[in-house]
Amino acid sequence: MAVKTPFSASEFKEILARYDLGALLDFAPIAHGSVQTNFFLQTTQGRFVFRYYENRSPGSVAFESHLLQYLTQQHYPCPAVLLDRHGAALGIYHEKPYLLFTFVDGEHLERPDERQQQQLIQRVAQLQNITRDYQPVNKDERLNYTVENCRELARQQARRIGTTNAHEKLVWFERVLARLQLPSSLPCGICHCDFHFSNILFKDGEFAALLDFDDANYTFLTYDLVTLIHPFLPTFDWYSWSDFQPGDHILDFSAASRTVREYERYRPLRADEKQHLFDIFQLSIMFDCIWYFERGQVSDFFEKRKIDALDALGRDAFYRSLF
Template sequence: MRPSFLSFSLLSDRIAAMAVKTSFSSSEFSQILARYDLGALLDFAPIAHGSVQTNFLLRTTQGRFVFRYYENRSPGSVSFESHLIQYLTDQHYPCPAVLLDRYGEALGVYREKPYLLFTFVEGEHLEQPDERQRRQLIQRVAQLQRITRDYQPVNKDERLNYTVENCRALARQQARRIGTANARQKLAWFERVLSRLSLPPSLPLGICHCDFHFSNILFKDGEFAALLDFDDANYTFLTYDLATLINPFLPTFDWHSWSDFQPGDNILDFSAARWTVREYERYRPLHPSEKQYLFDVFQLSIMFDCIWYFERGPASAFFEKRKIDALDAFGRDAFYLHLFG
């Protein structure tokens, strides 16, 4: 999970789950902390901001730390995340570091669910970052893809990697779950769109974060401090994060207003998307094939967004379909020229 890059997320309209789904007592946290050299527990408080996992801020005699309890992830999926973050911190990438216990292990299990402990990073979440701060985010996104280009992830198949095959499988799963004629019609459209995408195996792959909601970005004194929450990070096309940052549609065209636009109305505006691409390429120049197939990666990002909102709207007219239809009418070559020409 989409609104434009200016709101820092393509999934910010998703209804957020309660941030704390599992309660913990002070004695339980003391028991968990006994595995670490982090001092004695002083107090703790739930973190309610923007996550489907359970998060607590712990204060001990040695400082503040973040406890993340994974409600719906396998140990293998969390291991993917912990190894990735250890790699990123070794590369001096700005993100909270994973803490190791006395046995040198990052991954813990409590009540049969995995957890990680992180360093606490000071900062604030900005809903309306200025242009300089947007540039800083784009720089850090490009840096993430640059340093993970040759990274070999641990347990990558435990993650929902954003591929055409996984997108198709999820759509079929959603259609079966809903079980209506409308869901079956939407699935038929879904299959047609995915079958037209051109994404050759030679396209560069790496790690993408895939969730730039403002609550996942920290600024301190106006400067980029950290990228948080790698819960959706996965091994996919390196341009996937760039695709989620660009918005080649009118700023007034979103899921609240799309139905106000009549068939035939122009809904495309590449000015902000061009700016984002130029800024990104200052830090990671795109391979010619990445430019050629960015149209298809962008459509794939829309289709994944459609997964999260599969029940929204009739199959004949819904937000994601309107976007795909506009892009198809515009064409891959025109899309390329408007971004890179």
């Protein structure tokens, strides 16, 4: 169970008193999710979702609220944010922010079929089309996926861990970031950045909604695309990477190139986006490395194997393999 802060019926009644959503009938914690506290609320007017942000500033939650209201206006499939009687979306309870959402019916699929995967790719491309010219609120209160933020997070991790291995890993980390080529001309916008199966709903086999914009931020528009591609052997992943030897062939672009082609059906990539997809993909690997900075020795670990394989291939060959 992912509930970090328990709530009572009387507390939910106090919160619901701000809204025109009817009287509370029942509530239940939501098991999915590992960061924020989530509950289903059943009232006399329907079913809703309550999200209590354990570690986000009000400004960061306002970013999410404004974004979701904009996406709802654009008829994008996502939960709608509910407003209270005063027209406010953001609430504060015991000094932490919260939002109420419409409930979207559907199921989470751990293994969507090919057609359902194509629907996800379409919706990802649509998200970038919609937010290309969107002006976010409180953009800088989010962890935007930039090289600068990536570097600073790695430095924080190295200081926190404090081991020789962590500091040596930081040296490697900064060396990789320093050679990324990401010109300022690359288009930016909103990316969701977390397509875990628990954040995607299907209803009767059709894409129903993209959930949980807690990691959404302002970054390169192709960041979401690179998180959908896996240009490695299907057998090469976190659980099996150590079965391979350094220097083994681990690249396989067959699935990745299909994903890119499907994406471009809905949002054709600019020439510079194609040219620097290699760099965006490496940046995504480096952010993954931050979340797991303690695991592995600097001489050989999962993310380093990926970076080494891509460096051995090179930017031009990466481009040709995809396009």
